[in-house]
Amino acid sequence: MPRRSSPLDIVAALYEEEGLYEVGRSEEALLGTSARLLLSDGKIEIAVNILEEDVFTSRGALHDALLEAEKLLERYEGVVIAIPRRYHRAIDESVLMKHGIGLVIYDNMGAEEIVPPRIRERKRSPTEVSDLEKITQHRSEEIVELKRELSRVLRILEEFEARLDRLEKEQRRLSLKIGRLELPKPVEKTQLPETTMEYPREGEKLPSFLQDNPWVKILSRRE
Amino acid sequence: MSEEYKREHVFGLDYGTSDFKYGPITLGEEPEVVESRGYFVERESIMSKLMNVDREVVVGKDVPLFLEARENLAERMIYPMRNGIIEKDDVKAWRVVKELTRYALEAFAPSDPEFQGFYVVASLSMVSPRYMYENLFKIFREINEEKLLIKAATIIPQPLAVAIAHKIPTCVVVESGHGNTQICPISMYPIRNAVIALNRGGGAANTLMAEILKDVGYGDLAKEEGLVRMVKESLGLLPRDLDEAIRYAKENPEKVRESFRVPRTRITIDLGENSWTRFLIGEYVFNPTHEIFQSYFARGMPKPSDVKIGDTYFYGMMDMAEAIISSVERCSIELQPHLYSKILLSGGNFGWSVPSGLENVAVTSDTKLKMMLGEKGIEDVEVSITSEPRFSVWRGCIVYGYAVPIDYEWRWERMEGWLNLA
Numbered sequence: 001m002p003r004r005s006s007p008l009d010i011v012a013a014l015y016e017e018e019g020l021y022e023v024g025r026s027e028e029a030l031l032g033t034s035a036r037l038l039l040s041d042g043k044i045e046i047a048v049n050i051l052e053e054d055v056f057t058s059r060g061a062l063h064d065a066l067l068e069a070e071k072l073l074e075r076y077e078g079v080v081i082a083i084p085r086r087y088h089r090a091i092d093e094s095v096l097m098k099h100g101i102g103l104v105i106y107d108n109m110g111a112e113e114i115v116p117p118r119i120r121e122r123k124r125s126p127t128e129v130s131d132l133e134k135i136t137q138h139r140s141e142e143i144v145e146l147k148r149e150l151s152r153v154l155r156i157l158e159e160f161e162a163r164l165d166r167l168e169k170e171q172r173r174l175s176l177k178i179g180r181l182e183l184p185k186p187v188e189k190t191q192l193p194e195t196t197m198e199y200p201r202e203g204e205k206l207p208s209f210l211q212d213n214p215w216v217k218i219l220s221r222r223e
Numbered sequence: 224m225s226e227e228y229k230r231e232h233v234f235g236l237d238y239g240t241s242d243f244k245y246g247p248i249t250l251g252e253e254p255e256v257v258e259s260r261g262y263f264v265e266r267e268s269i270m271s272k273l274m275n276v277d278r279e280v281v282v283g284k285d286v287p288l289f290l291e292a293r294e295n296l297a298e299r300m301i302y303p304m305r306n307g308i309i310e311k312d313d314v315k316a317w318r319v320v321k322e323l324t325r326y327a328l329e330a331f332a333p334s335d336p337e338f339q340g341f342y343v344v345a346s347l348s349m350v351s352p353r354y355m356y357e358n359l360f361k362i363f364r365e366i367n368e369e370k371l372l373i374k375a376a377t378i379i380p381q382p383l384a385v386a387i388a389h390k391i392p393t394c395v396v397v398e399s400g401h402g403n404t405q406i407c408p409i410s411m412y413p414i415r416n417a418v419i420a421l422n423r424g425g426g427a428a429n430t431l432m433a434e435i436l437k438d439v440g441y442g443d444l445a446k447e448e449g450l451v452r453m454v455k456e457s458l459g460l461l462p463r464d465l466d467e468a469i470r471y472a473k474e475n476p477e478k479v480r481e482s483f484r485v486p487r488t489r490i491t492i493d494l495g496e497n498s499w500t501r502f503l504i505g506e507y508v509f510n511p512t513h514e515i516f517q518s519y520f521a522r523g524m525p526k527p528s529d530v531k532i533g534d535t536y537f538y539g540m541m542d543m544a545e546a547i548i549s550s551v552e553r554c555s556i557e558l559q560p561h562l563y564s565k566i567l568l569s570g571g572n573f574g575w576s577v578p579s580g581l582e583n584v585a586v587t588s589d590t591k592l593k594m595m596l597g598e599k600g601i602e603d604v605e606v607s608i609t610s611e612p613r614f615s616v617w618r619g620c621i622v623y624g625y626a627v628p629i630d631y632e633w634r635w636e637r638m639e640g641w642l643n644l645a
Binding site: 176179210212213215216217220 | 251252392618622627631640
């Protein structure tokens with residue numbers, strides 16, 4: 001039997017399409033809330049309080065959930081509440097908009113964002129600021145170290161390129177040399193005869209087309 | 224610079240229509256051969272990046288490594304000497320000639336510090352206009368500016384080189400290449416005023432072969448020039464008398480029938496009952512005026528036309544014997560019998576063989592020409608086919624460079640001598 005998706009999964013899938021990935025979740029019931037989803041795109045964090053149907057059975061639970069969401073605004077850049085589609089009318093969207101809280105409705109078919117959350121800069125505590133400064137300093141050191149490593153790698157790469165160039169030149173030179181060695185053996189360079197002399201002369205290895213060729217005499221007289 | 228240095232550093236360059244033959248005297252009997260072509264590389268191609276190619280043109284044995292899609296071939300692959308003549312402003316063709324020349328010289332340039340350049344003897348078609356000589360000398364100079372490879376250079380006509388290689392000082396050289404046929408009387412010097420050129424060569428015979436293949440149902444294969452050439456060389460015959468040969472073939476179809484199997488494929492070409500057309504191929508080279516060819520012209524086969532390229536007229540339909548007679552009759556009366564007494568046929572277009580059993584109807588080129596001249600009243604003729612025609616021009620270049628003295632300087636009036644380049 002196929003497993004049914006939980007409201008957490010359905011809402012998480014909606015935000016995943018927008019580039020916000022789940023960084024944490026709590027499935028335990030919190031005050032006025034059935035579960036909480038923490039989403040981030042690496043720069044901001046958004047908390048989504050998910051209200052399931054049983055929350056709506058208690059008269060004050062909805063108010064608790066809204067108040068709880070209001071509190072979260074101090075800790076996260078954005079806050080959203082997600083409610084079952086059938087309770088959509090129970091919420092006044094304009095109130096949520098006024099407070100910058102987002103609204104998502106969901107059912108088994110999927111989730112839909114009705115009011116987007118207002119993204120605001122979170123006030124950081126002095127401890128957080130100090131931690132951030134530490135992290136920044138640490139990252140700067142890391143960057144310097146990485147740049148040093150990069151220039152070392154580039155230097156090695158240049159050396160490799162130069163060595164490759166030398167090898168290629170050597171390979172071309174050797175190919176040429178091998179090519180020449182594979183050519184027909186050159187005519188033995190014994191003393192070549194004077195062009196004005198008669199042919200053939202004994203003991204000389206001229207190509208057959210040069211031997212006894214009357215043109216040698218004719219051409220040597222060109223002036 | 225001594226004569227001895229020159230004789231040891233003679234370098235021959237034969238810019239043939241299909242093949243480029245090159246090499247120094249030290250190679251002995253045979254030159255190096257690469258196809259006379261260049262491929263303009265797509266700079267962005269993977270192969271050019273892999274091979275770190277910084278040139279625009281690739282020539283020589285590496286060309287197949289760079290070939291890309293078939294449709295690009297016609298545009299990028301340039302055969303500069305296809306018709307024996309390069310147009311003055313054909314930039315691409317001249318770029319290929321330059322790369323081929325550089326490729327040849329660099330392949331043999333010694334690293335010896337005493338090397339001061341080769342004595343280069345290049346050979347061009349007899350009908351090459353003066354600007355081709357000028358451009359080639361310009362290319363030699365440009366190559367030398369980059370690296371000293373040429374001490375001095377000269378350019379000689381191909382028929383003269385053929386006569387030299389065959390050790391015949393007085394003769395008529397008939398050189399038949401892919402695009403044209405040149406007839407050049409020679410008596411110690413080429414007799415330039417008597418040169419006759421025909422606007423047909425091996426390419427014209429290929430065209431007719433393609434038409435025949437279409438007629439017998441191989442129209443798809445007829446589009447591939449290389450294949451057509453192979454079929455022509457395998458099945459084509461030169462008839463003693465065309466009408467007689469056709470009559471014999473029709474009466475004895477099985478004796479003339481022959482098939483050709485394309486190497487390393489399953490394709491076999493069989494002319495079947497049309498095997499008599501084998502005789503048309505050879506006849507067309509020697510005498511395209513026979514009435515039987517009219518039907519092919521009427522169906523759209525291009526007729527070899529008279530054209531003027533540079534200062535030379537190329538006759539389209541003049542038969543081979545008539546062309547030789549016209550050429551010889553431009554020479555002095557006293558010389559004419561000597562010229563007829565030695566006619567040299569050079570080039571792959573004269574390589575017709577006689578299959579056993581067909582000796583009465585098929586002949587070789589020398590016999591055919593002797594008969595044709597005899598019919599026109601020219602007796603005491605000696606016609607011979609050059610041995611190893613592929614290398615004779617290069618060999619002639621080597622002999623020329625070996626023998627001509629270094630102080631015999633180039634002069635445009637006589638188109639001979641050494642042009643010093645270093």
